[in-house]
Amino acid sequence: MDMKRYSISGKGKVTTYNWMIKSAGFALESARASSEGQFFNSMSVLIYSAFAMEAFFNHLGSHLSENWESEERKISKWQKFRDFNCQLNLSRDLDSRPYLSVFEAFNFRDYLAHGRTEEIKKEEVVEISEDEVQFYMIGSKWMETCTLEKAEEIFADIKSVITEMYKASGLGELPFSQYHSSAYGAT
Numbered sequence: 001m002d003m004k005r006y007s008i009s010g011k012g013k014v015t016t017y018n019w020m021i022k023s024a025g026f027a028l029e030s031a032r033a034s035s036e037g038q039f040f041n042s043m044s045v046l047i048y049s050a051f052a053m054e055a056f057f058n059h060l061g062s063h064l065s066e067n068w069e070s071e072e073r074k075i076s077k078w079q080k081f082r083d084f085n086c087q088l089n090l091s092r093d094l095d096s097r098p099y100l101s102v103f104e105a106f107n108f109r110d111y112l113a114h115g116r117t118e119e120i121k122k123e124e125v126v127e128i129s130e131d132e133v134q135f136y137m138i139g140s141k142w143m144e145t146c147t148l149e150k151a152e153e154i155f156a157d158i159k160s161v162i163t164e165m166y167k168a169s170g171l172g173e174l175p176f177s178q179y180h181s182s183a184y185g186a187t
Contacts, residue, residue, distance in 0.1 A: 010184025017055035018179045021159065024048035028155050031148050038148055043112075045151035049158040050109035053077075053102055056162050060084060060169055077106055088168040098157030104145075105154050111142045 024045045031041035057080045061068040064087060075083070081102055085092060092099055122138045137143065159176070166175035
């Protein structure tokens with residue numbers, strides 16, 4: 001194939017939260033498909049779900065405020081969630097699912113982003129098979145969160161919250177339908 005040099009100009013729009021939720025979905029499919037690597041795939045689901053929620057806040061914020069770019073760094077993601085909930089008249093109990101999962105995902109993401117080496121002491125009696133004993137780990141709280149069950153819960157809840165906020169904001173009915181669009185010319 002012959003290569004040519006082109007001058008391309010135009011503009012595009014990338015809906016980042018959709019790329020993040022798609023990444024979480026692929027990791028979830030992998031976690032469901034095989035127990036090998038399930039811990040790491042579950043970790044990816046949790047991280048990308050948190051990224052998706054945070055990116056959605058920026059998507060929503062730019063829709064609701066002309067000054068969002070200057071405002072968004074001054075407000076914590078937890079406060080953004082509370083503020084959007086009020087602004088969209090979604091007076092929900094943020095201490096229960098699916099809303100609680102937003103806070104859980106953010107806490108998980110923050111813990112890993114600012115992770116530290118930990119010394120952990122633990123004494124417990126567990127009922128597990130001989131096969132399971134070889135895989136038993138004394139781990140930190142974040143490690144205990146990296147399960148398929150928790151990944152499925154957080155992923156579903158984040159999608160539910162995004163959908164609810166998207167619809168309430170008047171952005172439409174299908175929050176996960178657009179990933180990228182562009183218009184350009186090549187000469």
